[in-house]
Amino acid sequence: MSPPQTTQFLSGWGRYPTVETQVARPEARSSLRALVETGASSLLARGAGRSYGDASIAADGQTLLTDRLDRMLAFDPDTGVLRAEAGVRLREILAIFVPRGWFLPVTPGTKEVTLGGAVAFDVHGKNHHRDGGFSNFVREIELLTADGTTIRCGPDDQSELFWATVSGAGLTGIITEVELELRPIETAYVAERTIKARDLEEAFRLFDEHEADYPYAVAWLDGLASGACLGRSHLMLGRHARRAQLNDKQRRVPLAYTPDHWARLPFDLPEGLLNEWTISAFNQLYYARQRVRDSRSLSGIDSFFYPLDAISDWNRMYGERGFVQFQCVLPLEQSYDGLVDLLTQVQERGLASFLTVLKRLGPPDGGLLSFPMHGYTLSLDLPRRDGLMPLLDNLHETVVEYGGRVYLAKDAALRPDAFRAMYPRYPEWLEVKRRVDPENRFASAQAARLHIAP
């Protein structure tokens, strides 16, 4: 039986744009299949809605919420291979498997995403320079396709469909199951080292010096520091702590872990509260917080990997108009000049980014529309103010000029020509899409905006 449907206005994590859509929430895979067989001509799976823009909302059709399809199906303690339904959130995997000595092989900066969403954007973590993207650890997926049949595929079996689905933003079908290799850990702690960089040049040098020693590396930048201080930042490095690094108390339960958030933001903050002055004050305090240049500590999993999860609904800080996250990657040789150009453009427009994050990525992954390339990725959270859209157009043009690309999981404003210039494997992807979904049943608002259709 098909589940009831409602009409809702949905948005992504950035709360922009908001799109009217039919919504259904199947309780089991059988009702999901019934919806595909008999439902609307246009469909799209939605996970936890943690992509920022309009990628998780159906274009003119039915958005299928997958959060009830969240059963763990099998786990092999010898190999660490987990099979689970695609609506399982990373938070649930951590809650069950960290105390048993297993961690996610790759994790984004929030644990509130689903397995389906992680595969659909082939997400990357702070260890991309060492381990590549999420898809490197996916052994198999089950995909429900446009004609209601299910297909199992993986890197060695029906690999074209697999690599088009990994990073395919839900447009090849609905992922119903994921088989993922977890990573063994001895403790639930991270040995962390934080080093201050005076400017972008020093930040790059520190990434160079330390990327071989630390599996995890990320820098938080003061996006408003300019001139000689442009790019001043804190580089955070980490590796899973060994048992021997814990104190006596910690060693008694080295894998103790309960994922949680500490607070809620129960209402929207007034518009304009996040402005150039408040953001600048926050960044200066943050930079001054650590007095010594180089500090070491032992952190918990949540504080190292998921600091933003501490306040659930933190996106409400941006008020009702929301915000856009601009995330790009530039090829290694172009990264320094390109990032100076991008940061300067944002500063000259007087638009401040509250959170500015810099990471170094490794070689590209196999997904035909995967985001990473060898180089630096910069992300900026920009409140939606007058002048933002023209600025984003300019930033996108600059990214194309430097040979880089914008991350579709964050995008809410890219144009079709820029998308095609940034994703050279799109024609290969489109061939698979045409084969598996000839009537373009799986369509998102983002795909309609970018003219991604057969």
Ligand SMILES: Cc1cc2nc3c(=O)[nH]c(=O)nc-3n(C[C@H](O)[C@H](O)[C@H](O)COP(=O)(O)OP(=O)(O)OC[C@H]3O[C@@H](n4cnc5c(N)ncnc54)[C@H](O)[C@@H]3O)c2cc1C
């Ligand atoms: C605070 C924060 C930090 C983040 N940090 C990172 C980071 O470090 N690295 C990174 O790579 N990303 C990061 N992201 C982005 C996030 O990891 C991705 O957008 C991810 O895809 C969100 O998963 P979701 O379950 O919320 O999917 P949704 O946002 O609901 O959907 C995302 C896409 O996946 C598709 N999809 C979802 N479920 C299925 C399914 N079952 N079958 C087929 N398609 C499906 C949707 O159609 C859509 O196209 C971050 C997001 C936030 C909010």
